[in-house]
Amino acid sequence: MLPFARVTVIGLGLIGSSVTRAVRARMPTVRLTGYDADPSVRDTARAIELCDDVTDTAGASVIDADLVVLCVPVGAMGAVAAELAADLPADAIVTDVGSCKASVVEALQAALPGTTIVPAHPVAGTEQSGPEAGFATLFNHRWCILTPPEGTDPVAIERVASFWRNLGAEIETMAPEHHDRVLAVTSHLPHLIAYTIVGTASDLEEVTRSEVIKYSAGGFRDFTRIAASDPTMWRDVFLSNREAVLDMLQRFSEDLSALQRAIRWGKGDELFELFERTRAVRRSIVEEGQDDAAPDFGRSHE
Amino acid sequence: MLPFARVTVIGLGLIGSSVTRAVRARMPTVRLTGYDADPSVRDTARAIELCDDVTDTAGASVIDADLVVLCVPVGAMGAVAAELAADLPADAIVTDVGSCKASVVEALQAALPGTTIVPAHPVAGTEQSGPEAGFATLFNHRWCILTPPEGTDPVAIERVASFWRNLGAEIETMAPEHHDRVLAVTSHLPHLIAYTIVGTASDLEEVTRSEVIKYSAGGFRDFTRIAASDPTMWRDVFLSNREAVLDMLQRFSEDLSALQRAIRWGKGDELFELFERTRAVRRSIVEEGQDDAAPDFGRSHE
Incomplete structure (x- = not known):
C-alpha cells in the first residue's frame, strides 16, 4: 500500500528533484506534480520530465495533492506555505526537507492553521544545485529526521515516515529544538x-x-x-x-x-592527545557506515 | 638514465613506503634500502618486502647510498640526520618529504655540514598511516615542491627533481619560507x-x-x-x-x-556574498584537476 497517491513537490532543486526522481523510481504509480518559483527551473523540469505535471503557480500544484513536500530554502517556507494555503485540500499532509526545524515548524503552523504538518529533514545532499543535480538514490541509507509538533496525528506521522522509507531513508524522530x-x-x-x-x-x-x-x-x-x-x-x-x-x-x-x-x-602533548582522540571519531563513522572506508574518500590516484 | 642507483628510505610509514613502492614500480633496477626506528615497522617492511634490504640502524642503511630520502616526522629530522651522519658517503645527496621546510632545512644543515641537501615536499597523502598504507601511485600528478638552500649544486637539484618526476610528481621550486x-x-x-x-x-x-x-x-x-x-x-x-x-x-x-x-x-547579504565567492574557488580547483568533479567526492549512493 502506498502512503500517498498524489504527491506535490514545491522547489525543484537538488533535493526536490531528487525526491521526484526517487518517487518515480520507487513508487511509479504515484501522480507527481511540481512547482518552482523560478520559471527557468520550471522549464528545465518540464524538459527533463521530472514530474507528470509542472504548474505555473504554487496554488495550482496542490489542488488535488494528498502530500505536499516543501523543498525550498528554510527562509522561504512560510511564504510559499501562505501562497498555497487557499488551494490546499483539507486532508492533505504537508512535509518539508528543511535543515532547521524549530523555525520551519513555527512558520508552517502560522501559515497553515489546521493543516497536518509533519516536518522532515533528510540528512543527505551534495555540493551541487538545481533540477539537473538531483538523483534517485540520494536518500538511500541516509537518516531522515521527523520533528512532528506535539499532538500530531500518529497515523499522519507514520504515513510520512513510510513515504521516506520508500525513498530509501531510515527514520528517526526527535523534538525540533x-x-x-x-x-x-x-x-x-x-x-x-x-x-x-x-x-x-x-x-x-x-x-x-x-x-x-x-x-x-x-x-x-x-x-x-x-x-x-x-x-x-x-x-x-x-x-x-x-x-x-x-x-x-x-x-x-x-x-x-x-x-x-x-x-x-x-605544548606538543596537548596537541598529540587531541589528535589521537579525533582519529577515533573517524573510525566510528566508518564502522557505522556513515562514510566510505577507502582512504582519501576513494579518490583516484592513477 | 636513472638519477640514482642506490636509494635509502628512512621512515617506512605512509609516505616512506609509498616512495619505496613507487621506486619499485617506476625504477625497478634501483637498489632499495630501508630503515625505521620502530622494530615492528621494520618487521612488517621485511615481511611485505618493501625494500631489498631493511637494516637495524640508520647508519647501516646509508653506507652505500647515493640518495637518502628522510620520511620521518619533521620534528625527528635533525636527530635522524645526526644518527646517520658518520656513515653517510661524501657524495650522497639527502632529500626529505617534510611538510614544513624552513625548520627542516635548518635542522639538516646543522646535522649534516657539507652534505648536499635538496629538501622536498610531495603534496600528497591520505589519512592512513604505517608501512601497509602506502601505494605506488600516491605521487601521480601531485606537486612536489623543492626548497633547495641558496648555493645548492644545480646538478644535484636536477637529479632530485628527476627522481620525483620518475615517481609521477610534477616539480615546483620555491624558498622554504x-x-x-x-x-x-x-x-x-x-x-x-x-x-x-x-x-x-x-x-x-x-x-x-x-x-x-x-x-x-x-x-x-x-x-x-x-x-x-x-x-x-x-x-x-x-x-x-x-x-x-x-x-x-x-x-x-x-x-x-x-x-x-x-x-x-x-546580515544575510554578507553571508550570501561570501558563499558565492567560495563556490567559485571550488570550481577552479576542479577545473585545474586538483580534485574530482564528481559530486560528494564521488561517494557511492547505492
Missing part, C-alpha cells in the same frame, strides 16, 4: 567553518590564489567541496538556526584558542 | 581546523557522540577524514611551522568573528 542543536554541530558549524576558511584563503596577499588552488591537495580542497554548497540555502540555515549555531561556534572558538595557545607555547 | 606560508594555508590550517571541530563535537553534553556520528553525513564526516591523520606528524608540523600557522589562524579567527557577527545581526 533538539534536532537544531544536533544539526548545528554535525552540519551547520562544519559548513560555516568551511565557508570561512575558503574565504580566508582567497584573501591573502603574499600567497596567490593560484598557489592556493595548486597545492590544495594538502587538505584545503576537502573544505572547498562543502563551501560550494548552495548560497541561498545556507544563508537561510544560519539565520534560522542562529542561537544553536552561535552557541556551537562559541565552543569551537574556545577550543581553537586553546589549540592556538598550545602551539604558541610548544 | 614561502613554502611554509603557502602550506600553512592550503594544508596546516585546514588540518588544525578539522582537528578542532572534531574535538568540539566530541565534547558536547546535550548532543551525544552517537548522534554526532549518526548524522555526520550533513558535513561533519568530511572533517573527520583529515582529523584522522597521523598525530605525531601533525604535532610536529604545528610546532615547526608555528609562526606561519599562528598568523593564518589569526586571519581565520578574524574572518570567523565577522561571520559570527553577520549571523547575530541577521
